[in-house]
Amino acid sequence: MLIFERSKPGRTNSAHMPVVSTPPSDVPETLLRRTPLVLPEVSELQVVRHYTRLSQRNFAIDTHFYPLGSCTMKYNPRIANRLAMLPGFLDRHPLAPETTGQGMLASLFELQEILREVTGMAGVSLTPMAGAQGEFAGVAMIRAYHKGRHDEGRDQILIPKAAHGTNPATAAMCGYEVREIDVDDQGDIDLAALDAALGPRTAGLMLTNPSTLGVFDRHILEIARRVHAAGGLLYYDGANLNAILGKVKPGDMGFDVIHLNLHKTFSTPHGGGGPGAGPVGVAERLLPFLPVPYVGETRGQYHWITEKTRPQSIGRLSTFMGNTGVLLRAYVYARVVGREGMPRIADYATLNANYLLVRLARLGYEPAYPKRRATHEFLLTLKTLKERTGVTATDVAKRLLDKGFHAPTVYFPLMVPECLLIEPTETESREELDAFVTAMEEIWREAHESPEVLKAAPERLPVRRVDEVRAARGLDLAWRPEARA
Amino acid sequence: MSKVPGDLRYTKSHEWVRDTGQGWTVGITEHAQDLMGDMVFVELPKVGAVVTAGKECAVVESVKAASDVYAPVGGEVTAVNQALADKPETLNTDPYGEGWLFTIRPADAGALSDLLDAAAYEALIAAEG
Numbered sequence: 001m002l003i004f005e006r007s008k009p010g011r012t013n014s015a016h017m018p019v020v021s022t023p024p025s026d027v028p029e030t031l032l033r034r035t036p037l038v039l040p041e042v043s044e045l046q047v048v049r050h051y052t053r054l055s056q057r058n059f060a061i062d063t064h065f066y067p068l069g070s071c072t073m074k075y076n077p078r079i080a081n082r083l084a085m086l087p088g089f090l091d092r093h094p095l096a097p098e099t100t101g102q103g104m105l106a107s108l109f110e111l112q113e114i115l116r117e118v119t120g121m122a123g124v125s126l127t128p129m130a131g132a133q134g135e136f137a138g139v140a141m142i143r144a145y146h147k148g149r150h151d152e153g154r155d156q157i158l159i160p161k162a163a164h165g166t167n168p169a170t171a172a173m174c175g176y177e178v179r180e181i182d183v184d185d186q187g188d189i190d191l192a193a194l195d196a197a198l199g200p201r202t203a204g205l206m207l208t209n210p211s212t213l214g215v216f217d218r219h220i221l222e223i224a225r226r227v228h229a230a231g232g233l234l235y236y237d238g239a240n241l242n243a244i245l246g247k248v249k250p251g252d253m254g255f256d257v258i259h260l261n262l263h264k265t266f267s268t269p270h271g272g273g274g275p276g277a278g279p280v281g282v283a284e285r286l287l288p289f290l291p292v293p294y295v296g297e298t299r300g301q302y303h304w305i306t307e308k309t310r311p312q313s314i315g316r317l318s319t320f321m322g323n324t325g326v327l328l329r330a331y332v333y334a335r336v337v338g339r340e341g342m343p344r345i346a347d348y349a350t351l352n353a354n355y356l357l358v359r360l361a362r363l364g365y366e367p368a369y370p371k372r373r374a375t376h377e378f379l380l381t382l383k384t385l386k387e388r389t390g391v392t393a394t395d396v397a398k399r400l401l402d403k404g405f406h407a408p409t410v411y412f413p414l415m416v417p418e419c420l421l422i423e424p425t426e427t428e429s430r431e432e433l434d435a436f437v438t439a440m441e442e443i444w445r446e447a448h449e450s451p452e453v454l455k456a457a458p459e460r461l462p463v464r465r466v467d468e469v470r471a472a473r474g475l476d477l478a479w480r481p482e483a484r485a
Numbered sequence: 486m487s488k489v490p491g492d493l494r495y496t497k498s499h500e501w502v503r504d505t506g507q508g509w510t511v512g513i514t515e516h517a518q519d520l521m522g523d524m525v526f527v528e529l530p531k532v533g534a535v536v537t538a539g540k541e542c543a544v545v546e547s548v549k550a551a552s553d554v555y556a557p558v559g560g561e562v563t564a565v566n567q568a569l570a571d572k573p574e575t576l577n578t579d580p581y582g583e584g585w586l587f588t589i590r591p592a593d594a595g596a597l598s599d600l601l602d603a604a605a606y607e608a609l610i611a612a613e614g
Contacts, residue, residue: 411549417520468548469574472525 002479003040003050013044057462059406065432067356069377069409069421070164070212072242072264076329079336080267084328094320098303105302108324109295111331112279118342119241119258120251121281125294127322134259134278135170135237140314141257141282141289142204142233143174148289148312151231154203158232160189162213162413164239167206176203183415187215187369189223202232209253210240210375212413213368214353214421224254233257233286241265242349242425243376246342256283265345266330275323277330288312293321348426349376352433356424359437363444368416377423379416386418391447391454393418398465399446399457403439487516487610490581494597495606498555501581502600505588508563509597512585513545513554513576516610521547524573529565529587536562536589538596543586545576557600560591 042050060066066073092101112124128134139157146154157171160181168178179197182190189207205227210216217223227234236250236258242265250258262268262277282290292313293304304321307313337345353374360380361367368379382393397407397420409421424433446453458464493501499517503510518524528544536542541553542562565587569575576584591597601609 411522414520414550414552469523469525472546472548 003042003047004479006042006046006050007040009041011041011043011046013042013047016044059401064404064406065424065428065436066406067408067422067424067436068406069214069379069423070239070412071270071409072240072261072376072423072425073270073406074242074267074425075427076267076269077333077336080329080332083332084325089324089328094324098301102302104324104328105295105304107328107331108321109297109302111327111334112295114331114334115260115279116281117339118246118249119236119238119260119281120249121255121258122251122284123287123290123294124279124281125290125292126277126279126327127291127294127317128259128278128280129318129323130274130276131239131259131261131263131278132166132170133317134261134280135166136173137278137280137291137314137317138235138257138259139170139174139176139204139206141280141286141291142235143176144289144312144314145233145286146203153200154231156197156201157203157235158194158197158205158227160207160211161415162187162211163206163208164212164237167208167237171206181205183211183213187211187213187372188217188219191219191222191226194223194226198226198230198232200231202227202230204233204235204256206235206237207255208237208239209250210243210377212240212421213416214374214376214378215369215372216243216375220253228254239264240376243346245346245349246339246344247346250281251283257281257286262326262330267333268326268329275326277323277326279327289314291315291317345426346376349424350374352424352426352428353378353422355430356422356433356437359433360422360440363437363441365440365444368419376425377421379413380420380422381416382418382420385447389447389451391451393420395451395454395457396420396440396443396447399443399454400439401458402460403442405436405439487514487519488581489514489516489603489607489610491603493581494557494600494602495609496555496557496600497609500554500557502557502597503585504597508588508590509558509560510585510588511554511557512580514606515580518577518580518584521545521552522549523547524576526551527569527573527576527586529567529569530562532562532565534562536560545573554586556589558589558591558596559593560589562587563590564588 061073061075089104092104098105108126112126116124128137155177156179157176158179158181159167159171161183171178181197182193184190209220224234233256234254236255238258238260241260245265258281260279263270268277288310289312292306292310295302296305307315353376357367357374357378365380366384368381382396386392393410397410400407411419412421493503495501495514499514501512501514524545524547526546530536530542536556536559538556538559540556542556543554545552545554566585
C-alpha cells in the first residue's frame with residue numbers, strides 16, 4: 001500500500017514540517033506555486049509504521065544470505081561507512097583548494113596505489129562513476145590508443161559468448177562492431193574461433209576472467225599473446241576480481257586496460273541506481289589516455305592531474321572527480337583488509353563456492369562444468385531436473401525465497417539452459433552455507449515429490465509469484481494521487 | 486523434444502524459413518522460444534529494408550533476455566508481422582504459424598539449400614543439449 005492511499009484530508013504531522021520564516025523573495029511571481037503541493041495527509045505514527053513495515057520487507061544482505069551469482073553480494077563492513085562520513089570528508093567542497101584538502105587527496109591517492117598494485121597495472125584513475133562508465137572509459141582508451149598510432153582500420157571488438165551484456169553494449173557505444181567468440185565445452189575460449197576472428201580489424205578483446213561461467217580461462221596467457229600479436233589490446237572486465245584478489249594480477253595475465261566494480265570486490269554499496277564507482281587501470285602504453293582528473297603526488301604534496309598535463313587523456317567523465325563518497329568507502333575497506341587480507345578474500349570466496357558446489361552436486365544438482373573447479377561462483381544446470389519433474393530454475397529460485405534465502409542468479413549466462421549461478425562470497429559462515437544446502441536438499445525432494453509446491457512458490461512472502469510478462473509490458477511507474485481521487 | 490516441421494529450413498541460430506512460393510517467411514523455432522521463455526517485446530525490421538545473411542535484423546525480448554534474430558538469407562523485407570507488437574506471446578504459442586516475424590524476397594533463390602533441413606536442425610539442438 002502506498003502512503004498516499006492512507007491519506008485522510010486534514011490529517012497532518014506538522015511538527016516535522018520545515019519552518020520558513022522569510023518567504024523566498026528572488027523567485028519571479030509567475031513561477032510561484034498557486035496550488036498546494038500534493039502530499040499524503042498522514043499522522044507521524046502512520047509515517048513511522050509505513051516505512052518501518054516497508055523496511056521489514058527488505059530481502060537484503062543485512063537480513064539474508066544473498067548468493068546472487070556474478071554480483072558479489074558480500075557484507076559491507078560498517079566501519080567503511082562510518083569513516084567515510086567523517087565531517088572532514090563530508091563537508092569538503094570539490095572546488096576547495098588542494099592545500100586545504102590534503103587528507104582527502106591522500107586517501108584517494110592511496111586508493112589509486114592500492115588498486116594499481118593489486119591489479120598489476122601502471123596507472124589508475126578513479127573518476128568513472130559506475131562500472132558501466134569504467135567500461136566506456138576503458139574502451140575509449142583502446143580507441144584513443146589506436147587512433148594515436150594512426151592505426152585506423154581496427155573497427156572490431158571481440159567478446160566471448162558468455163560475457164556480461166554490458167561488454168557488447170560498451171563496444172557498440174564506442175563505435176565498434178562486436179564480434180562474438182565461442183566458448184568450448186570446458187568454458188574456456190575456443191582458441192580456433194579466436195584465431196579465426198583476429199586480424200587487422202581487431203581493436204581488442206574484452207574478457208572477464210574468471211568468466212561468468214564460474215571458471216578461470218586457463219589459456220589466458222596464450223590468448224593475450226595472440227591478441228597482442230594481431231595488434232589488438234586486451235580489456236579486463238573486473239566483475240569477478242573477488243575470486244583472484246591478491247592472487248593473480250590482471251597485469252600479469254597480459255591485460256592492457258581494466259575496470260573494477262568497487263561495489264563487488266571492494267565492498268561499496270550495491271546498485272539501486274548509484275552512486276557507483278568503476279575505476280580504470282592501464283598498462284604503461286595507455287597511461288597518457290587515462291581519464292582525468294586523478295591524484296598525483298609530488299614531494300609529499302597531493303594534487304589533481306588534469307588535461308593541462310595530460311593532453312591525450314580521453315577527458316572528463318563527470319563534473320568533478322567521481323563519486324568520492326563511494327571511493328572513500330572502498331579505501332577504508334582496502335585499508336582494513338590490508339595487503340595480507342586480500343588473498344584471504346580470494347581464498348575464502350573460492351573455498352565457499354567449491355564447498356557449496358560439492359555439497360549440492362552430491363544432492364543431485366548438476367554442475368554445468370563438472371570437470372572444472374569453481375572460482376568464487378559456480379553454475380548449476382537444472383536441465384535434467386526440468387525434463388524429469390517439470391521444475392525450472394525459476395521455481396527453485398522462488399522456493400528459496402520461502403526458505404529465507406535470496407535467489408541465485410537465474411538464466412544467466414543464457415547459453416547454459418535452466419542455470420543457477422551461485423556466489424556465496426567470503427563473508428558467509430560455514431553454518432550459513434550448510435543451512436543453504438539443507439534448503440536446497442528440501443527443494444530437491446519437493447521437486448520430485450510435490451513439484452506443485454515449487455510451481456506455487458513463494459507462498460510465505462508478501463508478494464507471491466510475480467507476473468513477469470505484465471511486469472515488463474505493463475509498467476506503471478508514476479502514480480499520481482489525483483488520478484485516484 | 487521441440488517440434489521441428491519437416492517442410493521448413495533452419496539456421497544454427499534457431500530461425501526457420503518457409504518457401505511460400507511468393508517469397509520466404511522467417512520466424513524463430515519452437516526450441517528457441519522454449520529457451521527464451523515468455524516473450525514481452527519484438528522489434529521487427531522495416532518493410533523495404535535490405536538485410537544481409539547472418540546479420541542481426543530483428544530483436545526478440547523475453548522475461549529472461551533480449552536476443553538478436555539473424556537474417557537466414559540476404560534480401561529485401563517485404564512484410565512484417567505487425568500483430569506481434571500487441572501480442573508477442575504468439576511467438577510462444579504458435580512459433581511456426583501466427584508467430585512469424587517477417588517475409589523476405591531473397592537476393593539468391595538458391596540460398597535455401599544452404600540452410601539446415603529438419604533432420605540436421607534436430608541433430609543440432611540435440612547436440613546443444
